[in-house]
Amino acid sequence: MKKYSVFAIAREAMRGHRGWEQQWTSPEPKAEYDVVIVGAGGHGLGTAYYLAKEHGITNVAVLEKGWLGGGNTGRNTTIIRSNYLYDESAGIYDHALKLWDGLSQDLNYNVMYSARGVMMLAHNVHDVQSLKRHVHANRLNGIDNEWLTPEQAKDYCPPLNISRDARYPVVGASLQRRGGTARHDAVAWGYARGASARGVHIIQNCEVTGIRRGPNGAVTGVETSRGFIGAKKIGVVAAGNTSVVMNMADVRMPLESYPLQALVSEPIKPVVPCVVMSNTVHAYISQSDKGELVIGAGTDQYYSYSQAGALHNLEHTLDAICEMFPVFTRMKMLRSWGGVVDVTPDRSPILAKTPVGGLYVNCGWGTGGFKATPGSAHVFAHTIARDEPHPINAPFTLDRFRTGRLIDEAAAAAVAH
Amino acid sequence: MLLIRCPYCEEERPEIEFRHAGEAHVARPTDIASISDEEFETFFFIRANTRGTVYERWRHVHGCARFFNAVRDSMSDRFIMTYKAGDPKPKKLPGV
Ligand SMILES: Cc1cc2nc3c(=O)[nH]c(=O)nc-3n(C[C@H](O)[C@H](O)[C@H](O)COP(=O)(O)OP(=O)(O)OC[C@H]3O[C@@H](n4cnc5c(N)ncnc54)[C@H](O)[C@@H]3O)c2cc1C
Ligand SMILES: [Zn+2]
Numbered sequence: 001m002k003k004y005s006v007f008a009i010a011r012e013a014m015r016g017h018r019g020w021e022q023q024w025t026s027p028e029p030k031a032e033y034d035v036v037i038v039g040a041g042g043h044g045l046g047t048a049y050y051l052a053k054e055h056g057i058t059n060v061a062v063l064e065k066g067w068l069g070g071g072n073t074g075r076n077t078t079i080i081r082s083n084y085l086y087d088e089s090a091g092i093y094d095h096a097l098k099l100w101d102g103l104s105q106d107l108n109y110n111v112m113y114s115a116r117g118v119m120m121l122a123h124n125v126h127d128v129q130s131l132k133r134h135v136h137a138n139r140l141n142g143i144d145n146e147w148l149t150p151e152q153a154k155d156y157c158p159p160l161n162i163s164r165d166a167r168y169p170v171v172g173a174s175l176q177r178r179g180g181t182a183r184h185d186a187v188a189w190g191y192a193r194g195a196s197a198r199g200v201h202i203i204q205n206c207e208v209t210g211i212r213r214g215p216n217g218a219v220t221g222v223e224t225s226r227g228f229i230g231a232k233k234i235g236v237v238a239a240g241n242t243s244v245v246m247n248m249a250d251v252r253m254p255l256e257s258y259p260l261q262a263l264v265s266e267p268i269k270p271v272v273p274c275v276v277m278s279n280t281v282h283a284y285i286s287q288s289d290k291g292e293l294v295i296g297a298g299t300d301q302y303y304s305y306s307q308a309g310a311l312h313n314l315e316h317t318l319d320a321i322c323e324m325f326p327v328f329t330r331m332k333m334l335r336s337w338g339g340v341v342d343v344t345p346d347r348s349p350i351l352a353k354t355p356v357g358g359l360y361v362n363c364g365w366g367t368g369g370f371k372a373t374p375g376s377a378h379v380f381a382h383t384i385a386r387d388e389p390h391p392i393n394a395p396f397t398l399d400r401f402r403t404g405r406l407i408d409e410a411a412a413a414a415v416a417h
Numbered sequence: 418m419l420l421i422r423c424p425y426c427e428e429e430r431p432e433i434e435f436r437h438a439g440e441a442h443v444a445r446p447t448d449i450a451s452i453s454d455e456e457f458e459t460f461f462f463i464r465a466n467t468r469g470t471v472y473e474r475w476r477h478v479h480g481c482a483r484f485f486n487a488v489r490d491s492m493s494d495r496f497i498m499t500y501k502a503g504d505p506k507p508k509k510l511p512g513v
Contacts, residue, residue: 243466243467243468244466254458254462255466256464256466257466302419302437302473302489302494304491304492305468306491306493310418310419310432345461401461401462401463402457402458403454404454
Protein backbone atom coordinates (compact mmCIF):
# COMPACT_ATOMS: atom_id res chain seq x y z
CA MET A 1 0.00 0.00 0.00
CA LYS A 2 1.43 3.35 -1.05
CA LYS A 3 1.09 5.92 1.69
CA TYR A 4 -1.06 8.99 1.05
CA SER A 5 0.78 12.22 1.81
CA VAL A 6 1.30 15.71 0.52
CA PHE A 7 4.38 14.38 -1.31
CA ALA A 8 2.27 11.72 -3.01
CA ILE A 9 -0.13 14.42 -4.23
CA ALA A 10 2.76 16.49 -5.56
CA ARG A 11 4.36 13.46 -7.23
CA GLU A 12 1.11 12.42 -8.88
CA ALA A 13 0.38 15.97 -9.99
CA MET A 14 3.70 15.87 -11.87
CA ARG A 15 2.83 12.68 -13.76
CA GLY A 16 -0.83 13.21 -14.58
CA HIS A 17 -2.19 11.17 -11.65
CA ARG A 18 -1.35 7.88 -13.33
CA GLY A 19 0.40 6.36 -10.31
CA TRP A 20 -2.51 6.06 -7.85
CA GLU A 21 -3.15 2.42 -7.07
CA GLN A 22 -6.46 0.64 -6.41
CA GLN A 23 -7.45 1.23 -2.80
CA TRP A 24 -8.24 -2.44 -2.26
CA THR A 25 -7.93 -5.57 -4.37
CA SER A 26 -10.80 -7.79 -5.54
CA PRO A 27 -9.41 -11.33 -5.36
CA GLU A 28 -11.16 -14.59 -6.17
CA PRO A 29 -12.43 -16.27 -2.98
CA LYS A 30 -10.15 -18.95 -1.51
CA ALA A 31 -11.47 -22.38 -0.51
CA GLU A 32 -11.13 -21.59 3.19
CA TYR A 33 -10.41 -18.75 5.60
CA ASP A 34 -9.66 -18.58 9.30
CA VAL A 35 -12.38 -15.94 9.67
CA VAL A 36 -15.23 -14.97 7.35
CA ILE A 37 -17.01 -11.70 8.07
CA VAL A 38 -20.54 -11.41 6.62
CA GLY A 39 -21.24 -7.80 5.65
CA ALA A 40 -18.86 -5.12 4.36
CA GLY A 41 -20.22 -2.13 6.25
CA GLY A 42 -18.00 -0.05 8.49
CA HIS A 43 -18.34 -2.48 11.41
CA GLY A 44 -17.48 -5.55 9.31
CA LEU A 45 -14.56 -3.98 7.44
CA GLY A 46 -13.27 -2.48 10.68
CA THR A 47 -13.44 -5.89 12.34
CA ALA A 48 -11.31 -7.36 9.56
CA TYR A 49 -8.86 -4.45 9.84
CA TYR A 50 -8.36 -4.91 13.60
CA LEU A 51 -8.19 -8.72 13.26
CA ALA A 52 -5.21 -8.21 10.95
CA LYS A 53 -3.62 -5.25 12.68
CA GLU A 54 -4.05 -6.12 16.36
CA HIS A 55 -4.32 -9.89 16.35
CA GLY A 56 -2.18 -10.91 13.37
CA ILE A 57 -5.10 -12.83 11.81
CA THR A 58 -4.88 -12.05 8.10
CA ASN A 59 -6.45 -15.12 6.49
CA VAL A 60 -9.77 -13.29 6.54
CA ALA A 61 -12.51 -12.60 3.99
CA VAL A 62 -15.24 -9.99 4.17
CA LEU A 63 -18.23 -11.09 2.07
CA GLU A 64 -20.67 -8.47 0.85
CA LYS A 65 -23.86 -9.16 -1.09
CA GLY A 66 -23.90 -5.73 -2.70
CA TRP A 67 -21.19 -3.14 -2.78
CA LEU A 68 -18.88 -2.20 0.05
CA GLY A 69 -20.39 0.46 2.30
CA GLY A 70 -23.74 0.30 0.45
CA GLY A 71 -25.73 -0.63 3.57
CA ASN A 72 -26.47 1.66 6.48
CA THR A 73 -22.86 2.83 6.58
CA GLY A 74 -23.34 4.73 3.33
CA ARG A 75 -26.87 5.85 4.19
CA ASN A 76 -26.53 7.38 7.63
CA THR A 77 -26.42 10.97 8.84
CA THR A 78 -23.03 10.43 10.55
CA ILE A 79 -23.77 11.87 13.98
CA ILE A 80 -21.06 10.91 16.46
CA ARG A 81 -21.47 11.26 20.22
CA SER A 82 -20.96 9.19 23.36
CA ASN A 83 -23.32 10.84 25.87
CA TYR A 84 -25.38 7.71 26.60
CA LEU A 85 -26.81 7.17 30.06
CA TYR A 86 -25.62 3.79 31.31
CA ASP A 87 -22.07 2.84 32.27
CA GLU A 88 -21.96 -0.02 29.75
CA SER A 89 -23.01 2.29 26.91
CA ALA A 90 -20.63 5.01 28.04
CA GLY A 91 -17.88 2.39 27.92
CA ILE A 92 -18.43 1.28 24.35
CA TYR A 93 -19.47 4.59 22.75
CA ASP A 94 -16.64 6.53 24.37
CA HIS A 95 -14.16 3.82 23.39
CA ALA A 96 -15.28 4.56 19.83
CA LEU A 97 -15.08 8.32 20.28
CA LYS A 98 -11.49 8.05 21.48
CA LEU A 99 -10.65 5.98 18.39
CA TRP A 100 -12.34 8.49 16.04
CA ASP A 101 -9.87 11.04 17.34
CA GLY A 102 -6.84 9.62 15.53
CA LEU A 103 -8.54 7.32 13.03
CA SER A 104 -7.45 9.34 9.98
CA GLN A 105 -3.81 9.02 11.09
CA ASP A 106 -4.16 5.35 11.98
CA LEU A 107 -5.73 4.51 8.61
CA ASN A 108 -3.70 7.04 6.61
CA TYR A 109 -7.11 7.99 5.19
CA ASN A 110 -9.03 11.18 5.84
CA VAL A 111 -12.29 10.14 7.50
CA MET A 112 -13.06 13.83 8.12
CA TYR A 113 -13.97 13.36 11.77
CA SER A 114 -15.05 16.82 12.86
CA ALA A 115 -15.65 17.43 16.58
CA ARG A 116 -18.05 20.30 15.98
CA GLY A 117 -20.24 19.50 18.98
CA VAL A 118 -23.60 17.74 19.32
CA MET A 119 -26.34 19.82 20.88
CA MET A 120 -29.52 18.18 22.17
CA LEU A 121 -32.46 20.49 22.74
CA ALA A 122 -34.85 20.48 25.69
CA HIS A 123 -38.40 21.74 25.06
CA ASN A 124 -40.20 20.85 28.30
CA VAL A 125 -39.67 19.86 31.92
CA HIS A 126 -39.26 16.20 31.08
CA ASP A 127 -36.53 16.99 28.53
CA VAL A 128 -34.70 19.17 31.05
CA GLN A 129 -34.75 16.43 33.66
CA SER A 130 -33.71 13.74 31.24
CA LEU A 131 -30.91 15.74 29.59
CA LYS A 132 -29.54 17.01 32.91
CA ARG A 133 -29.54 13.46 34.21
CA HIS A 134 -27.48 12.50 31.17
CA VAL A 135 -25.08 15.41 31.73
CA HIS A 136 -24.44 14.28 35.32
CA ALA A 137 -24.20 10.58 34.49
CA ASN A 138 -21.80 11.32 31.63
CA ARG A 139 -19.54 13.47 33.80
CA LEU A 140 -19.34 10.71 36.41
CA ASN A 141 -18.09 8.50 33.59
CA GLY A 142 -15.49 11.05 32.50
CA ILE A 143 -17.46 11.96 29.36
CA ASP A 144 -17.80 15.64 28.49
CA ASN A 145 -21.35 16.98 28.40
CA GLU A 146 -22.59 20.34 29.62
CA TRP A 147 -25.83 22.22 30.15
CA LEU A 148 -26.60 25.37 28.15
CA THR A 149 -29.21 28.07 28.59
CA PRO A 150 -31.25 28.94 25.46
CA GLU A 151 -29.04 32.02 24.94
CA GLN A 152 -25.86 29.94 25.20
CA ALA A 153 -27.37 27.46 22.76
CA LYS A 154 -28.06 30.25 20.27
CA ASP A 155 -24.54 31.56 20.74
CA TYR A 156 -23.20 28.14 19.78
CA CYS A 157 -25.68 27.71 16.91
CA PRO A 158 -26.82 31.15 15.64
CA PRO A 159 -29.68 30.10 13.26
CA LEU A 160 -31.52 28.34 16.12
CA ASN A 161 -34.92 29.82 16.99
CA ILE A 162 -35.14 30.38 20.77
CA SER A 163 -38.27 32.52 20.71
CA ARG A 164 -40.60 31.84 23.65
CA ASP A 165 -43.47 31.91 21.15
CA ALA A 166 -42.32 28.83 19.27
CA ARG A 167 -44.72 25.88 19.36
CA TYR A 168 -41.99 23.92 21.21
CA PRO A 169 -39.75 26.61 22.71
CA VAL A 170 -36.12 25.78 23.47
CA VAL A 171 -35.77 25.88 27.26
CA GLY A 172 -32.17 24.62 27.40
CA ALA A 173 -29.79 22.20 25.75
CA SER A 174 -26.98 19.78 26.45
CA LEU A 175 -23.75 20.00 24.49
CA GLN A 176 -21.11 17.36 23.95
CA ARG A 177 -18.24 19.27 22.37
CA ARG A 178 -16.29 16.16 21.36
CA GLY A 179 -19.30 14.93 19.38
CA GLY A 180 -19.63 15.73 15.70
CA THR A 181 -19.65 14.05 12.31
CA ALA A 182 -17.38 12.08 9.94
CA ARG A 183 -17.44 11.14 6.27
CA HIS A 184 -19.37 7.84 6.12
CA ASP A 185 -17.96 6.49 2.82
CA ALA A 186 -14.41 7.33 3.85
CA VAL A 187 -14.80 5.19 6.97
CA ALA A 188 -15.74 2.14 4.89
CA TRP A 189 -13.10 2.86 2.25
CA GLY A 190 -10.35 3.59 4.77
CA TYR A 191 -10.94 0.35 6.67
CA ALA A 192 -11.21 -1.57 3.37
CA ARG A 193 -7.88 -0.18 2.16
CA GLY A 194 -6.15 -0.87 5.48
CA ALA A 195 -7.53 -4.40 5.70
CA SER A 196 -6.76 -5.23 2.07
CA ALA A 197 -3.16 -4.01 2.48
CA ARG A 198 -2.76 -6.49 5.35
CA GLY A 199 -3.98 -9.40 3.24
CA VAL A 200 -7.72 -9.44 3.96
CA HIS A 201 -9.88 -10.47 0.97
CA ILE A 202 -12.82 -8.16 0.32
CA ILE A 203 -15.32 -9.95 -1.89
CA GLN A 204 -18.25 -7.90 -3.18
CA ASN A 205 -21.37 -9.16 -4.97
CA CYS A 206 -21.14 -12.31 -2.87
CA GLU A 207 -24.31 -13.03 -0.89
CA VAL A 208 -24.20 -15.48 1.99
CA THR A 209 -27.16 -17.84 1.54
CA GLY A 210 -26.41 -20.54 4.11
CA ILE A 211 -24.22 -21.43 7.08
CA ARG A 212 -22.80 -24.95 7.07
CA ARG A 213 -22.15 -26.72 10.37
CA GLY A 214 -20.14 -29.82 11.28
CA PRO A 215 -21.15 -32.88 13.32
CA ASN A 216 -20.38 -31.07 16.62
CA GLY A 217 -22.61 -28.17 15.61
CA ALA A 218 -19.77 -25.70 15.06
CA VAL A 219 -19.58 -23.75 11.83
CA THR A 220 -17.53 -25.04 8.91
CA GLY A 221 -18.26 -22.38 6.30
CA VAL A 222 -20.79 -20.42 4.31
CA GLU A 223 -22.81 -21.11 1.17
CA THR A 224 -22.66 -18.08 -1.07
CA SER A 225 -23.81 -16.90 -4.49
CA ARG A 226 -20.21 -17.66 -5.53
CA GLY A 227 -20.10 -21.17 -4.06
CA PHE A 228 -19.09 -22.69 -0.74
CA ILE A 229 -16.39 -20.92 1.27
CA GLY A 230 -14.90 -22.69 4.27
CA ALA A 231 -14.48 -20.81 7.55
CA LYS A 232 -13.17 -21.74 10.98
CA LYS A 233 -14.98 -18.74 12.46
CA ILE A 234 -17.80 -16.57 11.15
CA GLY A 235 -18.62 -13.03 12.28
CA VAL A 236 -22.08 -11.83 11.24
CA VAL A 237 -22.15 -8.03 10.86
CA ALA A 238 -25.17 -7.71 8.59
CA ALA A 239 -27.15 -4.88 10.30
CA GLY A 240 -30.78 -4.95 9.04
CA ASN A 241 -30.37 -8.46 7.63
CA THR A 242 -28.95 -10.04 10.77
CA SER A 243 -32.08 -12.09 11.60
CA VAL A 244 -32.03 -13.55 8.09
CA VAL A 245 -28.36 -14.56 8.27
CA MET A 246 -28.55 -15.89 11.84
CA ASN A 247 -31.58 -18.01 10.93
CA MET A 248 -29.25 -19.86 8.53
CA ALA A 249 -27.55 -21.22 11.67
CA ASP A 250 -30.88 -21.78 13.46
CA VAL A 251 -30.34 -18.87 15.85
CA ARG A 252 -33.47 -16.73 16.32
CA MET A 253 -32.78 -13.11 17.22
CA PRO A 254 -34.42 -10.47 19.45
CA LEU A 255 -34.44 -8.04 16.51
CA GLU A 256 -36.88 -6.16 14.32
CA SER A 257 -35.76 -4.43 11.11
CA TYR A 258 -37.29 -1.03 10.41
CA PRO A 259 -36.95 1.50 7.58
CA LEU A 260 -35.10 4.68 8.57
CA GLN A 261 -34.88 7.65 6.23
CA ALA A 262 -32.72 10.71 5.75
CA LEU A 263 -32.58 13.58 3.28
CA VAL A 264 -30.28 16.38 2.15
CA SER A 265 -30.97 19.90 0.92
CA GLU A 266 -29.42 21.90 -1.87
CA PRO A 267 -25.92 23.04 -0.87
CA ILE A 268 -25.63 26.43 0.82
CA LYS A 269 -22.89 28.42 2.55
CA PRO A 270 -21.91 27.37 6.09
CA VAL A 271 -24.77 28.17 8.44
CA VAL A 272 -25.19 25.27 10.90
CA PRO A 273 -21.87 25.01 12.80
CA CYS A 274 -22.71 21.94 14.88
CA VAL A 275 -25.11 19.00 15.09
CA VAL A 276 -28.53 19.85 16.55
CA MET A 277 -30.89 17.14 17.74
CA SER A 278 -34.32 17.24 19.28
CA ASN A 279 -35.90 14.07 20.56
CA THR A 280 -39.20 15.74 21.36
CA VAL A 281 -39.99 17.22 17.96
CA HIS A 282 -37.94 14.40 16.44
CA ALA A 283 -35.48 15.97 14.09
CA TYR A 284 -31.77 16.20 13.76
CA ILE A 285 -29.64 18.27 11.46
CA SER A 286 -26.07 19.09 10.54
CA GLN A 287 -24.35 20.57 7.52
CA SER A 288 -21.96 18.57 5.36
CA ASP A 289 -18.69 20.01 4.13
CA LYS A 290 -20.30 20.19 0.68
CA GLY A 291 -22.87 22.57 2.18
CA GLU A 292 -25.94 20.32 2.18
CA LEU A 293 -28.14 20.26 5.24
CA VAL A 294 -28.19 16.62 6.35
CA ILE A 295 -31.49 15.76 8.03
CA GLY A 296 -32.57 12.54 9.68
CA ALA A 297 -36.14 11.33 10.15
CA GLY A 298 -37.65 8.73 12.46
CA THR A 299 -38.21 5.05 11.70
CA ASP A 300 -41.39 3.88 10.05
CA GLN A 301 -43.82 2.14 12.39
CA TYR A 302 -43.74 -1.24 10.63
CA TYR A 303 -40.78 -3.55 9.99
CA SER A 304 -39.58 -3.84 6.43
CA TYR A 305 -36.61 -4.75 4.26
CA SER A 306 -37.63 -2.41 1.43
CA GLN A 307 -34.92 0.24 2.16
CA ALA A 308 -37.67 2.81 1.58
CA GLY A 309 -39.93 4.64 4.00
CA ALA A 310 -43.06 6.76 3.87
CA LEU A 311 -43.18 10.40 2.82
CA HIS A 312 -45.21 11.49 5.83
CA ASN A 313 -42.22 10.71 8.08
CA LEU A 314 -40.04 13.09 6.09
CA GLU A 315 -42.76 15.76 6.16
CA HIS A 316 -43.06 15.43 9.92
CA THR A 317 -39.29 15.86 10.29
CA LEU A 318 -39.20 18.90 8.01
CA ASP A 319 -42.04 20.47 10.01
CA ALA A 320 -39.85 20.14 13.09
CA ILE A 321 -36.76 21.51 11.30
CA CYS A 322 -38.68 24.56 10.12
CA GLU A 323 -39.92 25.09 13.64
CA MET A 324 -36.38 25.01 15.04
CA PHE A 325 -34.86 26.94 12.12
CA PRO A 326 -37.47 29.21 10.48
CA VAL A 327 -34.68 30.47 8.23
CA PHE A 328 -34.80 27.16 6.30
CA THR A 329 -38.50 27.25 5.36
CA ARG A 330 -37.80 28.12 1.73
CA MET A 331 -34.99 25.66 1.07
CA LYS A 332 -35.24 22.87 -1.47
CA MET A 333 -34.58 19.27 -0.54
CA LEU A 334 -32.50 17.38 -3.12
CA ARG A 335 -32.55 13.70 -2.23
CA SER A 336 -34.04 11.30 0.28
CA TRP A 337 -33.31 7.61 0.87
CA GLY A 338 -33.83 4.82 3.36
CA GLY A 339 -31.88 2.11 5.15
CA VAL A 340 -32.94 -0.95 7.15
CA VAL A 341 -32.00 -0.74 10.83
CA ASP A 342 -31.95 -3.70 13.22
CA VAL A 343 -33.53 -2.71 16.53
CA THR A 344 -33.19 -4.62 19.82
CA PRO A 345 -35.82 -4.48 22.60
CA ASP A 346 -33.51 -2.39 24.85
CA ARG A 347 -32.05 -0.31 21.99
CA SER A 348 -28.53 -1.46 22.84
CA PRO A 349 -26.35 -3.50 20.48
CA ILE A 350 -25.36 -7.15 20.70
CA LEU A 351 -21.63 -8.00 20.26
CA ALA A 352 -21.22 -11.53 21.40
CA LYS A 353 -20.53 -15.19 21.03
CA THR A 354 -23.60 -17.25 20.11
CA PRO A 355 -24.84 -20.71 21.09
CA VAL A 356 -23.22 -21.99 17.87
CA GLY A 357 -19.49 -22.78 18.02
CA GLY A 358 -17.36 -20.43 15.91
CA LEU A 359 -20.30 -18.08 15.21
CA TYR A 360 -20.16 -14.49 16.47
CA VAL A 361 -22.63 -11.65 15.99
CA ASN A 362 -22.34 -7.87 16.00
CA CYS A 363 -25.76 -6.28 15.48
CA GLY A 364 -28.62 -4.33 16.99
CA TRP A 365 -27.03 -0.93 16.40
CA GLY A 366 -30.40 0.20 15.14
CA THR A 367 -30.67 3.87 14.34
CA GLY A 368 -27.35 4.86 15.87
CA GLY A 369 -24.36 2.63 15.22
CA PHE A 370 -22.23 4.69 12.85
CA LYS A 371 -20.75 6.60 15.78
CA ALA A 372 -19.63 3.32 17.31
CA THR A 373 -17.91 1.93 14.21
CA PRO A 374 -14.25 2.01 15.35
CA GLY A 375 -15.00 0.93 18.92
CA SER A 376 -17.39 -1.83 17.89
CA ALA A 377 -15.01 -3.20 15.26
CA HIS A 378 -12.10 -3.06 17.69
CA VAL A 379 -13.74 -5.06 20.49
CA PHE A 380 -15.52 -7.43 18.09
CA ALA A 381 -12.16 -8.36 16.52
CA HIS A 382 -10.93 -9.13 20.04
CA THR A 383 -14.02 -11.29 20.68
CA ILE A 384 -13.45 -13.34 17.52
CA ALA A 385 -9.67 -13.62 17.90
CA ARG A 386 -9.70 -14.67 21.58
CA ASP A 387 -13.07 -16.43 21.57
CA GLU A 388 -14.05 -14.26 24.53
CA PRO A 389 -15.42 -10.73 24.77
CA HIS A 390 -13.33 -7.68 25.50
CA PRO A 391 -14.32 -6.19 28.90
CA ILE A 392 -15.98 -3.31 27.03
CA ASN A 393 -18.42 -5.50 25.08
CA ALA A 394 -18.82 -8.19 27.75
CA PRO A 395 -22.22 -6.77 28.90
CA PHE A 396 -23.61 -6.70 25.33
CA THR A 397 -24.50 -10.39 25.26
CA LEU A 398 -27.17 -12.16 23.25
CA ASP A 399 -28.56 -13.92 26.32
CA ARG A 400 -29.30 -10.73 28.28
CA PHE A 401 -32.88 -11.02 27.04
CA ARG A 402 -33.09 -14.27 28.99
CA THR A 403 -31.15 -13.25 32.08
CA GLY A 404 -32.84 -9.85 32.24
CA ARG A 405 -29.58 -7.87 32.33
CA LEU A 406 -30.84 -5.33 29.80
CA ILE A 407 -28.96 -2.13 29.00
CA ASP A 408 -32.09 -0.11 28.64
CA GLU A 409 -31.13 3.01 26.73
CA ALA A 410 -34.68 2.95 25.32
CA ALA A 411 -36.23 3.50 28.72
CA ALA A 412 -33.52 6.06 29.45
CA ALA A 413 -35.08 8.21 26.71
CA ALA A 414 -31.90 8.41 24.70
CA VAL A 415 -34.06 8.18 21.59
CA ALA A 416 -32.27 7.77 18.29
CA HIS A 417 -28.67 8.29 17.27
CA MET B 418 -47.69 5.77 2.81
CA LEU B 419 -49.37 2.40 2.95
CA LEU B 420 -53.05 1.86 2.18
CA ILE B 421 -54.49 -0.61 4.66
CA ARG B 422 -57.81 -2.39 4.52
CA CYS B 423 -59.48 -2.57 7.92
CA PRO B 424 -61.48 -5.82 8.05
CA TYR B 425 -64.00 -4.25 10.45
CA CYS B 426 -64.59 -0.97 8.60
CA GLU B 427 -64.27 -2.90 5.35
CA GLU B 428 -62.43 -0.20 3.49
CA GLU B 429 -58.90 0.87 2.57
CA ARG B 430 -57.66 3.76 4.68
CA PRO B 431 -54.30 5.63 4.79
CA GLU B 432 -51.58 4.31 7.09
CA ILE B 433 -51.67 7.33 9.40
CA GLU B 434 -55.04 6.12 10.72
CA PHE B 435 -53.34 2.96 11.97
CA ARG B 436 -50.78 1.89 14.54
CA HIS B 437 -48.53 -1.10 13.87
CA ALA B 438 -48.65 -3.54 16.77
CA GLY B 439 -45.93 -6.09 16.11
CA GLU B 440 -45.78 -9.72 15.08
CA ALA B 441 -49.12 -11.57 15.02
CA HIS B 442 -49.95 -14.98 16.49
CA VAL B 443 -47.51 -14.64 19.41
CA ALA B 444 -49.70 -16.23 22.07
CA ARG B 445 -49.28 -14.97 25.62
CA PRO B 446 -48.64 -17.97 27.89
CA THR B 447 -51.67 -18.66 30.07
CA ASP B 448 -49.58 -19.34 33.20
CA ILE B 449 -46.95 -16.66 32.66
CA ALA B 450 -45.65 -16.78 36.25
CA SER B 451 -44.59 -20.40 35.95
CA ILE B 452 -42.80 -20.42 32.60
CA SER B 453 -39.01 -20.69 32.32
CA ASP B 454 -36.68 -17.81 31.44
CA GLU B 455 -36.17 -19.34 27.99
CA GLU B 456 -39.91 -19.48 27.37
CA PHE B 457 -40.32 -15.89 28.52
CA GLU B 458 -37.48 -14.76 26.26
CA THR B 459 -39.07 -16.49 23.27
CA PHE B 460 -42.50 -15.04 23.99
CA PHE B 461 -41.41 -11.52 24.88
CA PHE B 462 -38.21 -10.72 22.97
CA ILE B 463 -37.51 -13.12 20.12
CA ARG B 464 -39.12 -12.13 16.81
CA ALA B 465 -39.28 -13.87 13.42
CA ASN B 466 -38.37 -10.60 11.62
CA THR B 467 -38.96 -12.40 8.33
CA ARG B 468 -37.65 -11.12 5.04
CA GLY B 469 -40.68 -12.07 2.94
CA THR B 470 -44.22 -12.89 4.08
CA VAL B 471 -44.93 -11.44 7.53
CA TYR B 472 -47.96 -11.85 9.79
CA GLU B 473 -48.52 -8.74 11.86
CA ARG B 474 -51.02 -6.89 14.02
CA TRP B 475 -52.38 -3.45 13.26
CA ARG B 476 -54.77 -1.27 15.19
CA HIS B 477 -57.18 1.13 13.49
CA VAL B 478 -56.57 3.76 16.20
CA HIS B 479 -58.09 6.70 14.36
CA GLY B 480 -61.03 4.68 13.05
CA CYS B 481 -62.86 1.85 14.75
CA ALA B 482 -59.95 1.46 17.24
CA ARG B 483 -59.92 -2.32 16.83
CA PHE B 484 -56.93 -4.68 16.46
CA PHE B 485 -56.72 -6.91 13.40
CA ASN B 486 -54.12 -8.98 11.56
CA ALA B 487 -52.44 -8.51 8.22
CA VAL B 488 -50.23 -10.50 5.87
CA ARG B 489 -47.64 -8.35 4.11
CA ASP B 490 -44.53 -8.85 2.00
CA SER B 491 -41.73 -7.16 3.97
CA MET B 492 -39.60 -6.68 0.85
CA SER B 493 -42.20 -4.81 -1.24
CA ASP B 494 -44.48 -3.70 1.66
CA ARG B 495 -47.44 -4.95 -0.41
CA PHE B 496 -50.40 -6.18 1.64
CA ILE B 497 -51.55 -9.67 0.72
CA MET B 498 -54.62 -9.68 2.97
CA THR B 499 -56.03 -8.53 6.30
CA TYR B 500 -58.28 -10.50 8.65
CA LYS B 501 -60.03 -10.10 11.97
CA ALA B 502 -58.34 -10.67 15.31
CA GLY B 503 -59.04 -14.17 16.55
CA ASP B 504 -59.25 -15.63 13.03
CA PRO B 505 -56.69 -18.40 12.52
CA LYS B 506 -53.42 -17.75 10.66
CA PRO B 507 -54.40 -18.25 6.99
CA LYS B 508 -53.00 -21.45 5.50
CA LYS B 509 -53.44 -20.43 1.89
CA LEU B 510 -52.79 -16.88 0.78
CA PRO B 511 -54.69 -15.28 -2.12
CA GLY B 512 -52.59 -14.98 -5.24
CA VAL B 513 -49.55 -16.68 -3.72
C1 LIG C 1 -31.03 6.98 7.48
C2 LIG C 1 -30.10 6.54 8.56
C3 LIG C 1 -29.51 7.48 9.41
C4 LIG C 1 -28.64 7.09 10.43
N1 LIG C 1 -28.03 8.05 11.17
C5 LIG C 1 -27.08 7.71 12.09
C6 LIG C 1 -26.35 8.71 12.77
O1 LIG C 1 -26.55 9.91 12.57
N2 LIG C 1 -25.42 8.32 13.68
C7 LIG C 1 -25.17 7.01 13.93
O2 LIG C 1 -24.34 6.71 14.79
N3 LIG C 1 -25.84 6.02 13.26
C8 LIG C 1 -26.78 6.34 12.34
N4 LIG C 1 -27.46 5.35 11.64
C9 LIG C 1 -27.20 3.94 11.96
C10 LIG C 1 -25.92 3.45 11.28
O3 LIG C 1 -25.97 3.71 9.91
C11 LIG C 1 -25.74 1.95 11.48
O4 LIG C 1 -25.92 1.58 12.83
C12 LIG C 1 -24.33 1.51 11.08
O5 LIG C 1 -23.92 2.13 9.88
C13 LIG C 1 -24.30 0.01 10.92
O6 LIG C 1 -23.08 -0.36 10.31
P1 LIG C 1 -22.85 -1.85 9.87
O7 LIG C 1 -21.49 -1.90 9.29
O8 LIG C 1 -23.15 -2.75 11.01
O9 LIG C 1 -24.02 -2.11 8.81
P2 LIG C 1 -24.13 -1.89 7.22
O10 LIG C 1 -23.35 -0.73 6.77
O11 LIG C 1 -25.58 -1.91 6.90
O12 LIG C 1 -23.42 -3.18 6.68
C14 LIG C 1 -24.03 -4.46 6.66
C15 LIG C 1 -23.73 -5.07 5.33
O13 LIG C 1 -24.10 -6.44 5.34
C16 LIG C 1 -24.47 -6.77 4.03
N5 LIG C 1 -25.24 -8.02 4.05
C17 LIG C 1 -26.47 -8.22 4.58
N6 LIG C 1 -26.85 -9.50 4.38
C18 LIG C 1 -25.84 -10.12 3.73
C19 LIG C 1 -25.66 -11.45 3.23
N7 LIG C 1 -26.59 -12.41 3.36
N8 LIG C 1 -24.49 -11.74 2.60
C20 LIG C 1 -23.53 -10.77 2.44
N9 LIG C 1 -23.66 -9.50 2.87
C21 LIG C 1 -24.80 -9.18 3.51
C22 LIG C 1 -25.27 -5.56 3.58
O14 LIG C 1 -25.38 -5.50 2.17
C23 LIG C 1 -24.48 -4.42 4.18
O15 LIG C 1 -23.56 -3.83 3.28
C24 LIG C 1 -28.36 5.71 10.62
C25 LIG C 1 -28.94 4.75 9.78
C26 LIG C 1 -29.79 5.15 8.76
C27 LIG C 1 -30.39 4.11 7.85
ZN1 LIG D 1 -61.50 0.01 11.33
